[in-house]
Amino acid sequence: MILDLPLILETRRNHALEHATLHMLARTHKINMAGHSNPTGFFILGELRTEDIREALNEAYTRLRSGESGLAIHPGCGTNLVATAFLPGMLAWLPFQSTRSTRMRILLLPIALLFAVFGFFLSRPLGTWLQSNITTEADLGNMHIVDVAYVRKGLHRITTK
Secondary structure, X not given: OHHHOHHHHHHHHHHHHHHHHHHHHHHHOOOOOEEEEEOOEEXXXXXXXXXXXXXXXXXXXXXHHOOOHHHHOOOOOHHHHHHHHHHHHHHHHHHHHHOOOHHHHHHOHHHHHHHXXXXXXXXXXXXXXXXXXHHOOOOOOOOOEEEEEEEEOOEEEEEEO
């Protein structure tokens, strides 16, 4: 399966560890934080101390390894943003595909709006489903943490292998 190809699987595992780390950090730091994953690790954005990130990372790693797969799902994930933008937009677009008349398109606006609202309500569970089945992998396999490095103010790099 394409999701199990090496670079993709490594990114998905790092994405899960990134989310779990952000969950750990959010318990003690009430600041804006974000992350970005890739096959070799991830970045944490936020005014944080390296020691705090390392501590949260180690706890997240241990908890994911012990089976707490729910930590791989994060409400602030970009996957949720994509689902929230894409699904309502796509559903609102559907009613307009059956006509070329401007007058008919104007008459279809309430239906398109209704479809968009329906899509908005479906987007939340869709975002969670996408995270748990596509964009993250809570089973870390043989991954281990290599380094936690301060890059510059507000940016840390976590390297995994």
